[in-house]
Amino acid sequence: MATSAFFIWMFLLSLASSTQLYGWIDINPFKFVKEELSRERPSHAFASYDFDKYSTAEYSAVNISPQEGQKEKDKIESLPGQPPEVEFDQYSGYVTVDHEAGRALFYYFVQAAVNSSSKPLVLWLNGGPGCSSFGAGALMELGPFRVNKDGKTLCHNEYAWNKDANIIFLESPAGVGFSYSNTTSDYKLSGDYRSAQDSYTFLVNWLERFPEYKSREFFIAGESYAGHYIPQLAHAILQNSKNTNQTRINLRGIAMGNAYIDFETTIQGAVDFYWTHALMSDEIYHGLTSNCDFTLLNSSDKVCLKLINEALDAAGNIYSYDIYAPSCNSSLKFHSVSAFDPCSENYIKRYLNIPQVQRALHANVTSLPHPWESCSREINRNWKDKQLTVLPIIQQLMARGIRIWIYSGDTDGALPVTCSRYAINKLGTPVKTVWYPWYTQDEVGGYAVGFENLTFVTVRGAGHFVPSYQPARALVVFSSFINGVLPPPA
DSSP: OOOOOHHHHHHHHHOOOOOOOSSSTTOOOHHHHHHHHHSSTTTEEEEEOOOOIIOOOOOOOOOOOOTTTHHHHBBOOOOTOOSOOOSSSSEEEEEETTTTTEEEEEEEEESSSSSSGSSSSEEEEEOOTBOOOIIIIIIIIIISSSEESSSSOEETTOOOOOGTTTEEEEEETSSSTTEEEEEGGGSOOHHHHHHHHHHHHHHHHHHSSSSSTTSEEEEEEEEEHHHHHHHHHHHHHHHHHHHHHHHOOOEEEEEEEEEOHHHHHHHHHHHHHHHHSSSSSSHHHHHHHHHHOOTTTOOOOOOHHHHHHHHHHHHOOTTTTSSSSOTTTOOSOOGGGGSSSSHHHHHHHHHHHHHHHHHHTTOOOOGGSSSSSSSOOHHHOOOEESSSBHHHHHHHHHTOOEEEEEEEEEOOOSSOHHHHHHHHHHOOEEEEEEEEEETTTEEEEEEEEETTTEEEEEEETTOHHHHOOHHHHHHHHHHHHHHHEEEBBO
């Protein structure tokens, strides 16, 4: 496939949104596409599924550093501005994944609020690539706290996922959030493969630091480009467990929300979503589907570029992460359309750049290339390898008995629900439980279908960041996933 097709797809995902929250921040998408089409990239930047690299590679033992006393040093006494009556332990700090380069990944860990010694361990990853799992995942979505509008204080998240699990939020790769490298060239060398290996190295060392979790059931969850991170890391865990004598991680399942999984079905899903949600005219839709071969598209394809430009103008300035919600700079009150405040990123950024907060988190800010930010554009622009599909990895995980869940908020225009459905259909997995509505709080929370070794769930009224838009419904999905049961029917 031509590499330029990927950027046309990225444009379609973000039609007309110049104020997105996490992603292509403050860049006009059409201008962005034109720039990306003209940029030279290495031949390996986009590749078909690399079976040798991700499936049969012999993994060597990772370097395990001494961890004595590190857990105690990482314990957070209290976060500035946190609400009273916090009844769970919090930790944060660094795990060095490459001592020669000085590459260290930052984590934030919250124990389960009740019975933490018997609850499973979960790793949460946000995507981008290059966006913070701490800022987005912990402080905007599923963590125990949310940042108030003052950017200085925190409030309880009633629907925090640490009700059901002990959760690690990992900022990865180095250069994202508080994670860093002493070798600055590392920031231009990140990619799918290195991220999987660094995350695995992090986990092995983290479990040495917190040995009580070594035998605990382990799950990985995340969203967006974590649709790559998660299956690739899961596969690395299984391969390393088979090929080394180091810690065997008790991986039981993975869950991916509004995830980028497969290139071809993502293009098809995005175009169909925009048309069926009245964000694209019939003429443009039929023009795109009749005239554009997205697997061959290049910057000289003037017909398709003209149609995409027309789609940009026709869609207008919508917020692609939730097509029915206002953007942060909207004059509307956020709660008039959505319960989620689209300016939350601004509050989080202010909070995490307060020196007192950084000290409480044990953040090594002197080693960072810049103040804390939600996403690293440098990491994103210099990403070295993107697999066009991870479906073969997912198939292998299914064959190994790993629990696979894919869930989608149904108002997300960045990676729409149609992308997930088309990718799952491509797997050709038999249906065990037919499509049905599931319920919570006496309302339809979404829809679910159980496949052989795979579950697909929609979350009604949720945008890209599902736990932000529909926290109660998202918690039901997470609890069901952890417990290995389908969401509750009527």
